[in-house]
Amino acid sequence: MVKPSSELEQAALARLKERNVTIEEIAELVYDLQTPYLEDLTMEYCLHNVEAVIRKREIQNAILTGIELDVLAEEGKLASPLQEIIANDEGLFGIDEVLALAIVNVYGSIGLTNFGYLDKLKPKVINRLDSVKEGEGINTFLDDIVGAIAAAAASRIAHANPEEGSAGIN
Ligand code: MG
Numbered sequence: 244m245v246k247p248s249s250e251l252e253q254a255a256l257a258r259l260k261e262r263n264v265t266i267e268e269i270a271e272l273v274y275d276l277q278t279p280y281l282e283d284l285t286m287e288y289c290l291h292n293v294e295a296v297i298r299k300r301e302i303q304n305a306i307l308t309g310i311e312l313d314v315l316a317e318e319g320k321l322a323s324p325l326q327e328i329i330a331n332d333e334g335l336f337g338i339d340e341v342l343a344l345a346i347v348n349v350y351g352s353i354g355l356t357n358f359g360y361l362d363k364l365k366p367k368v369i370n371r372l373d374s375v376k377e378g379e380g381i382n383t384f385l386d387d388i389v390g391a392i393a394a395a396a397a398s399r400i401a402h403a404n405p406e407e408g409s410a411g412i413n
Contacts, residue, residue, distance in 0.1 A: 248298070248300050248303070251300060251303040251304070251307070252297060252298060252303055254303070254307060255297060255302075255303040255306040255307055256297065258306060258307060258310045259306065259310070261310075262310060262313075262382070262385055264368060264372070264385065264389055266290060266293050266294065266297075267286075267290065268367065268368040268389075269293050269368065269389055269392050269393050269396070270286055270289040270290040270292075270293045270393075270396070271286070271289075271367060271368070272361065272366060272367060272368065272369070272389075272390070272393035272397075273289040273292060273293060273393050273396045273397045273400065274286055274289045275366065275367075276357055276360070276361075276393065276394075276397040277289070277397050277400050277401070280401070280404075280407050281400070281404060281407050284400075288400070289396065289400070292396040292397075292399050292400050293392060293393070293396045295396070295399060296346075296349075296350075296392055296395045296396045296399060297392065299349060301345060301346075301349060302345075302346050302349060302392070302395070304345075305342055305343070305345045305346050305388065305391070306346075306388055306392075308342060308384075309339065309342050309343075309384030309385060309387070309388045310384065310385060310388070312329060312383070312384050313329070313380075313381045313382055313383055313384050313385055316329040316330045316381045316383065317330075317380060317381045329381065329383045329384075330381055330383075332381070332382075332383040336383070339383050339384045339386075339387045340362070340387055342384060342387065342388070343358065343384075343387035343388055343390065343391035344358075344391070346388065346391035346392060346394075346395050347391045347394050347395055347398075349395055350395045350398035350399050350402065351398060351402070353397075353398040353401050353402070354391075354394045354395050354397075354398040355394075357393070357394035357397045357398060358390055358391055358394035360394075361390040361393060361394055362387065362390055365386070368389055369386050369389055369390050372385050372386040372389060373386045
């Protein structure tokens with residue numbers, strides 16, 4: 244039976260929480276991305292948009308899949324060579340970014356620009372996730388998922404305020 248979206252949403256939110264990522268931290272990334280373009284942007288509005296992004300089924304599916312792979316890798320339960328590739332966050336793997344694109348694509352090409360920007364600069368929570376030491380956890384998928392949610396939420400804001408411009412438009 245197909246799970247109702249609300250059940251998947253609760254599962255995705257619980258997974259993020261288990262991995263010590265808060266919705267507020269993701270909203271902070273959105274704020275930083277969009278504040279140059281929207282004079283009266285608030286954290287509340289960013290938070291609202293992050294929540295709206297996580298309400299979408301394809302995004303819930305990507306969150307659940309990516310985090311599951313990180314957790315299985317932490318537990319050493321993946322088959323070789325995937326186990327070593329994910330555990331070592333090998334640069335040429337690229338499937339973590341591909342999964343993140345499933346999130347970003349929901350809101351069009353502005354999302355892609357924002358995602359690339361976050362992936363390169365790795366601000367705030369993304370940096371924290373990316374810099375866990377060996378033996379302290381594996382976030383190979385999670386850092387990209389978090390960046391993708393923020394990028395998608397920023398794009399959602401840009402599309403809702405077209406007259407204000409946005410990264411990727413101007
Ligand atoms: Mg990654």
